[in-house]
Amino acid sequence: MKQYRLIRFATFLVSFCILFATTNSPCPPTPRKPLPMPPPPPDPYPNIGPSTGLLSPSPPPQPPKNVTVPAVFVFGDSLVDTGNNNNISTPLRCNFRPYGINFVKGVPTGRYCDGKVPSDFLAEFLGIKPVVPAYLDPRLQPDDLITGVCFASGGSGYMPLTPKYLNVIPMSDQLTYFQQYIARVKKLVGQEKGDQIIANGLAIVIAGSNDVGITYFGPGAQWVKDDIYSFTSKLVDSAASFAMQLYGYGARHIGVAGITPLGCIPAQRTLKGGHHRNCAQDVNDVAQLFNSKLSIALGQLAKNLPGSKLIFIDIYSPFSQILENHADYGFEVIKQGCCGTGLVETGPLCNQETSSVCSNISAYLFWDSLHPSHRFYEILTKILVKKYIPLLF
Numbered sequence: 001m002k003q004y005r006l007i008r009f010a011t012f013l014v015s016f017c018i019l020f021a022t023t024n025s026p027c028p029p030t031p032r033k034p035l036p037m038p039p040p041p042p043d044p045y046p047n048i049g050p051s052t053g054l055l056s057p058s059p060p061p062q063p064p065k066n067v068t069v070p071a072v073f074v075f076g077d078s079l080v081d082t083g084n085n086n087n088i089s090t091p092l093r094c095n096f097r098p099y100g101i102n103f104v105k106g107v108p109t110g111r112y113c114d115g116k117v118p119s120d121f122l123a124e125f126l127g128i129k130p131v132v133p134a135y136l137d138p139r140l141q142p143d144d145l146i147t148g149v150c151f152a153s154g155g156s157g158y159m160p161l162t163p164k165y166l167n168v169i170p171m172s173d174q175l176t177y178f179q180q181y182i183a184r185v186k187k188l189v190g191q192e193k194g195d196q197i198i199a200n201g202l203a204i205v206i207a208g209s210n211d212v213g214i215t216y217f218g219p220g221a222q223w224v225k226d227d228i229y230s231f232t233s234k235l236v237d238s239a240a241s242f243a244m245q246l247y248g249y250g251a252r253h254i255g256v257a258g259i260t261p262l263g264c265i266p267a268q269r270t271l272k273g274g275h276h277r278n279c280a281q282d283v284n285d286v287a288q289l290f291n292s293k294l295s296i297a298l299g300q301l302a303k304n305l306p307g308s309k310l311i312f313i314d315i316y317s318p319f320s321q322i323l324e325n326h327a328d329y330g331f332e333v334i335k336q337g338c339c340g341t342g343l344v345e346t347g348p349l350c351n352q353e354t355s356s357v358c359s360n361i362s363a364y365l366f367w368d369s370l371h372p373s374h375r376f377y378e379i380l381t382k383i384l385v386k387k388y389i390p391l392l393f
Contacts, residue, residue: 074206336366
């Protein structure tokens with residue numbers, strides 16, 4: 001038994017090192033260079049139609065009556081990245097098959113999923129647009145800007161060290177891009193209307209998982225000397241600061257999500273779950289501690305931001321509920337992803353040359369070893385929209 005666990009552990013570490021390695025550079029890698037601001041190009045943005053046939057027949061949740069959300073702004077990591085990593089120098093990309101096989105026309109767009117991600121479903125359910133384009137997409141058009149974009153970057157996190165491992169976009173740079181975005185929008189529609197779009201739009205932040213999974217429990221552990229209480233407090237301070245800066249730039253409807261039950265993703269089950277591949281409880285404990293602190297911090301912060309609707313979005317509870325009652329939602333497999341073995345593959349390790357794809361994707365809760373499936377994201381986002389949109393507007 002011990003030998004079996006060591007073999008699995010070694011296998012995972014090999015894959016882990018491949019995934020998080022940077023070209024000929026020591027760990028931690030040197031800070032990434034500032035990203036250039038892409039000029040608005042003339043190329044038309046693809047004609048994106050409605051979602052694929054994986055959607056359930058139940059109607060999408062509706063926003064509160066008499067509320068029209070003009071735009072959505074998304075920040076964070078791979079759970080909501082819609083393709084920004086395609087346009088930076090990073091090994092963590094997924095703009096290749098089998099990613100995107102259930103997206104419109106089966107196109108791999110850089111979303112860490114077989115289809116849509118929560119950013120897209122959020123915009124769709126709010127009646128804004130079918131998908132949210134990545135801000136760094138060179139095909140971005142004026143109409144895309146006016147209705148909102150995604151600034152998230154797979155592999156990013158609140159801690160400055162986290163995005164360095166894979167040379168992705170730090171949260172601080174995502175804020176810088178947001179500033180640039182605001183200037184571009186105001187140039188298009190004028191100062192007054194631009195202010196209205198930002199103030200009446202919805203800003204969503206989903207981050208923290210990589211800080212826990214990579215920096216605290218992963219390769220960053222050797223540089224992090226904090227106990228879980230100090231570490232989660234620093235994470236919460238960073239998240240609250242991020243929300244406060246969004247408010248400073250004019251955002252007034254701000255939802256900051258907590259961390260999912262990270263110990264239950266297939267990669268963590270493989271690494272720490274034991275013979276039966278149970279959830280890694282120590283990882284979940286950190287996630288829950290962070291969520292509890294963040295909820296309190298945001299509640300206090302909201303009192304000091306006049307005219308704001310700033311809320312904590314509990315993503316842990318509904319995620320856990322679906323996991324625990326997966327059969328009720330039509331999921332048969334929850335301990336491994338659909339791509340390859342489903343135990344360690346993600347990003348560059350999940351590709352059509354080296355990985356197989358399960359025959360019935362809709363039965364799998366996870367697409368790869370880290371990220372849920374299109375179908376799961378749709379179910380989860382519906383639950384969150386129904387609960388939290390009335391509180392945000």
